[in-house]
Ligand SMILES: [Zn+2]
């Protein structure tokens with residue numbers, strides 16, 4: 001079977017993979033490229049996606065870097081089904097229309113500029129109408145439900161714990177009478193993220209696509225991150241200043257609403273105005289409220305107790321432009337949460353224009369900032385950034401809080417991967433910047449001895465053929481220094497608690513495995529393992545007595 005890597009390889013955006021089995025062609029994800037002219041140029045010519053010949057699309061989740069080109073595909077002749085979870089469809093209804101609107105506005109702006117220069121008008125990638133039309137072809141699937149799509153191809157969606165409705169996808173294909181299993185991790189969430197459930201664990205697979213957004217980072221724990229946010233808010237309160245948070249409309253915004261609500265509820269900060277200034281985020285929050293079946297236990301417990309964590313008197317949702325503008329007249333200290341998350345468009349740009357130059361203001365980056373975006377320039381320490389044709393000085397406090405990320409960090413990714421029990425697993429590392437994906441690939445080869453590689457854009461591979469030794473791209477790897485694998489060196493205290501968490505997880509995993517093996521009637525652990533465990537236990541006891 002043939003696969004072609006059409007996006008989300010050596011970059012975080014544009015996720016799309018073409019799979020081809022005989023005459024059957026389908027895509028997993030069909031995302032938009034974002035971050036700079038070169039990448040975005042790829043959105044225009046998508047003939048190589050074979051829109052007319054595709055049978056269906058499997059969609060992991062609603063984020064535009066996974067779903068954003070679907071309306072364009074329909075415009076160019078695709079007429080199959082898009083299969084996703086119900087919450088993903090609900091979110092796509094607002095997100096794809098919003099994306100169509102942005103495309104129309106941008107084309108209009110380019111047209112005006114082009115015509116002034118004596119040139120031609122510009123056409124949008126797709127319109128709101130195109131987006132609406134494409135939504136009619138979406139078909140929903142429940143988590144854990146096995147769907148036989150056609151002879152020899154069945155799929156199952158499992159919770160990826162990344163955003164509402166997000167899924168990892170398992171695909172079983174029959175190849176010459178033998179069943180093989182392909183797994184797409186999708187964007188993989190964190191284990192202690194609020195609202196959504198934890199990522200599912202998968203043990204079986206022959207080929208895996210593994211995301212690597214934070215493949216070179218270790219996040220701080222959630223608790224530490226909340227402490228940091230608390231300190232930032234307290235400082236802003238002291239200085240009568242504002243905290244500005246650029247946030248992705250889906251999940252990050254709701255996560256922050258949830259967290260700030262908890263801080264107020266517990267009396268750790270006073271009741272301050274918290275503006276949610278993004279129509280898309282407001283619509284997304286409504287969708288969250290409509291899909292409680294996707295919530296984790298903690299959120300469900302709050303709901304049962306009669307409290308909706310996404311509704312509090314301090315939270316002010318501003319939908320209209322007038323309401324949005326009025327925020328600037330509110331001189332009280334408070335918070336403004338707005339999109340887009342990478343500061344490339346949307347109302348957040350207005351708030352940045354008002355606050356970046358103010359020394360007392362705090363800008364808190366909580367999501368991934370892709371190369372080439374305004375957000376990345378701010379994080380990288382630019383002295384000025386250009387907004388609305390004006391150079392704005394960056395004088396505000398800039399913070400990056402990785403612990404609010406909706407993506408697993410290096411440890412989380414490796415831990416999730418460790419559950420696979422096929423020693424011959426082939427791993428394609430995707431959805432990460434080139435160096436990050438390469439580094440993670442190397443770690444996977446070293447730690448698990450899986451065949452791991454980082455495909456190129458538009459590269460073709462054949463799966464399940466005679467086994468070939470994957471030759472790592474040595475020249476590229478030589479430049480990859482050890483210390484780059486983990487960019488953030490953590491403090492000893494932090495490392496200790498991370499180690500404890502790790503120990504805890506490993507211990508639970510071992511117990512699970514041993515239980516499973518025993519239920520299968522196998523002797524586990526065997527004497528060798530038992531001896532090793534005893535040694536470890538002795539060391540731990542010794543450590544404890546020394547402490
Ligand atoms: Zn995502």
Ligand SMILES: [Zn+2]
Nearest residue numbers: 063065066187
């Ligand atoms: Zn993504």
